[in-house]
Amino acid sequence: MRSLSLALTLSALLATPALADVSCGGNFAGFVQKMKAEALAKGHSKAAADRFFAAARHDPSVIKADRAQGFFQKSFVDFSRAVISQNRMQNGAANAAKYKSVFDRIERDYGVSRGVLLAFWALETDYGQVQGNFNTLNALMTLSHDCRRPELFQPQVFAALTLYEHGDFDPATTQGAWAGEIGMVQMLPKDILENGVDGDGDGHVRLKTSAPDALMSGAKMLRHLGWRANEPWLQEITVPADLDWSKTGLNHKMTVSQWAKLGVKPRSGSLGPSSLKASVLLPMGRNGPAFLAYPNFEVYFEWNKSFVYVTTAAYFATRLEGAPVFNAGNPEAGLSGAQMKQLQQKLVNMGYDVGGVDGILGEKTREAVQSVQQKLGLPADAWPTPALLAKL
Template sequence: MRIFPFFLFALLAAGPLHATCGGSFSTFVAAFKTEAIAAGYAPETVEDFFASAQQDQGVLRADRSQGVFQKPFIEFSRRLISQNRIDRGRRNATRYKSVFDRIEAEYGVSRGVLLAFWAFETDFGAIQGDFNTLNALLTLSHDCRRPDLFRPQVLAALELYQRGDFSPTRTTGAWAGEIGMVQMLPSDILESGIDGDGDGHVTLKTSAADALMSGGRMLAALGWRAGEPWLQEVVIPGSLDLSHTGINHTKTVAAWAALGVMARQGEMAAGDLQASLILPQGHKGPAFIAYPNFNVYFEWNQSFVYVLTAAYFATRLEGATVYDAGNPNPGLTGAQMKALQAKLQDRGHDVGKIDGILGARTRRAVQAEQVRIGLPADAWPTAALLSRL
C-alpha cells in the first residue's frame, strides 16, 4: 500500500472512475483519457501522454511468476545476501557518507535500511528494469487482480509528465511500475521526491543522492520513528509460550525480557518499547524481535519473507552477526502449502489467495490451528500439522 499525493485522493473522491479493468484494452485506455480530461488535464497533454500506450504481456507474466517468495526465510535470505553485497554496501556507505548523514539528521532513517533496499531493489542501481513504465502501469491497471493499486499510479505518471519529469516512451523501470535506484512508484516520487544533489532535478535513475534522500523521506512519511531500531536477533527460552509470537502479537521489551528473551548480540531496546517476537521457521530456527519500525517495511513491500530479509540485511550492514539458523523442522512444498491453505480456508480462516506463499494471514491461521490441536504454536506449518488437519 502506497501513500498517494492529495491531488490523487481528490480525483478518486470526485466520483467513480470511468476506466474499469478487463475488456478491450483500447477501450480501457480511451476511458482513461476521458477520465484524465475530466480531472482537468488539457486534451492535447492527455493525447500525447497516452499516444504510445500498449498492453505488455511480459508484465503479466512477471506478475504471475513470483515463485521466489515461496521460499522460506533461511533459503531466501541466503540467496539475496552475499559477502559481495555486504562489501559493496559498506563501500557505498563510505562513498555516500554525507548523504546518509543528512538522511539520518533530517528523517531519522538509519543508513543500513536504505542500503539494504538499494541492494535488493536494483543491486545498487545496476539493474533498474527495462519495462516501459507507462505500459506496465496501464497493463496492471487493466488487469483485474489489483487494479486499485495501480490505477492511481497512471494519474501520478501523467502529473509527472505534465511537470516534465516523465516520458511515456523513454521512462523505464521494474515490471510493477517502480522507477529508479530504490524503485519508487510515481505517486511516491510526487510525494517524496527530493533533489538530493542540488542540480535542480529529481533524477532517481542516475543520482544516488536523489534516490536515497527520496527513499528516506518516503520512509519517514510512512511512519518511520527516528532513532529507533527495527529488528534484532534474539535467543528464546524453551519454556516460552509460543502462542504469543508473531507480528500480530506485541509486548513491551521489558515483558519479553521477563519471559527470558535475550538479545543474541548487544542489548535490547528500551523496556517500554512495544515489540513482536518473530520465528520465521518455527521455534527451532532463527528468532528476531521486531520493533515498531519493522511494520513500516510492509508499506514498502508486503511480502513477509522479503521484509524480514531486508530488515535483517540492514542490521548486517550495521554490524550484526550472521543469524543462528538452528535446526528448524522441515517446511512444506508449494503444493503442500496450497493444500494447507485450502484446509485452513475450509475451517473459516482468511488466508487470502491460495498461492503456496506463507504470508501473514496464513501464519495467523496456522498458529490458531496449532493452538487448537495442541502443537507448538510457532506459526511454522509442518507435515504434522497438515496431517492433523
C-alpha cells in the same frame, strides 16, 4: 524490489485503492482516448496529454509478468542466504562510505538508519544496476486497461503525466519494473510525486540516475508510511527453551522489559528501550532463528507484503550495520508448496482466514497455524510441519 530474483514484489500494493476513473477493457486505442479525456477533466492541458499518450502501447509481456508473479516459497534461511551475498555486503559498505553525507542527512531529517535504505537499494536493484527494462507508461497503461486492478494503476498514469509536465518523466524512454516502479529504490509515480526529494540540488527528482534523489526519496516515503525516527526495527535474540510460544508472533506484543523478564536476550549489543512494544518473531519456529520485531518492522509490510522478503530485508539492514550472521539453529523441516496449499485448504475448511490458498506461509497462515497448534496441544510457534499436516 523486483530486480534479479525478487519478482515477488508488487509495491503497487502500497496504495489504498480507489474506484477506477475509466472503465477497463475493450479496444486499447479507445481506452487510450478515454484516459486522455479523463486527464483533461483532471486539469491537464490537451497539448501535454496528446504528447504524453501518443506513444502508449499495450504490452502483453506486462500481463504475462503480472499473471506469473509469485511470492517466494523458500524459507527465511534459504531466501536470505540466497540474496545476501558477500558482494552485496561489500558494495553496501562501499556505498555507505561514498554517500556518507547523504545518509547523514537522511538520519538527521528522517530518522531512517542507513542500513535500512542500503538493504532496500541492494534488494530492489542491486544498488541501481538492474532497474528493469519495461517501458513505464506502457506498463501502467496496460495494467490500467486490464480489469484485474485498474483502480490501482490508473492513478499512477495521471501521476506520471504530472511528472512529465514537470520534466521528470519521458513517456517514450522511461523504463522500470513491470508494475510501473521507477528508479534505484523502485517507486511508483504517485509515490514520487508525494515523497520525491531533490537530494542533489539539480532542481529535479531523478530516481534512475541520482543516488541522493533515490535515497532521500525512499527515506521520506518510509517516514510517510509510519517509520518512527531513530528507533530499531529488528534484532536477533536468544530465547529460553521454556518460553510460552503462544506469545510469539507479530500479533502478540509486549514491552521490551516484559520480554527480558521472560528470558529474552540480545544475541549482540543490547535490547531496545525497555518501554518499547515488540514481538518475538520465529520465522522457522522455536528451533530456528529468533528476532525481536519493533514497531518499525511493521512499516516494512507497507513497502512489501511478503513475510520472507520483509524479514530478510530487515535482517539484511542489521547486517549492513554490523550485526553478526544469524544463528540458523536446527529448525524442523517445513512444508513444500503443495503441502502448504493442502494445509491452507484444511485451515480454510476449519473456518480460518489464511489470506488465500496460495502455498505461501504468510502472516495470516502463521496465525492460523499457531491457533491450531494451541488447540492440539503442540508448541504454538506458528511453524507448520509435516507432522502438523498429518494431524489435520
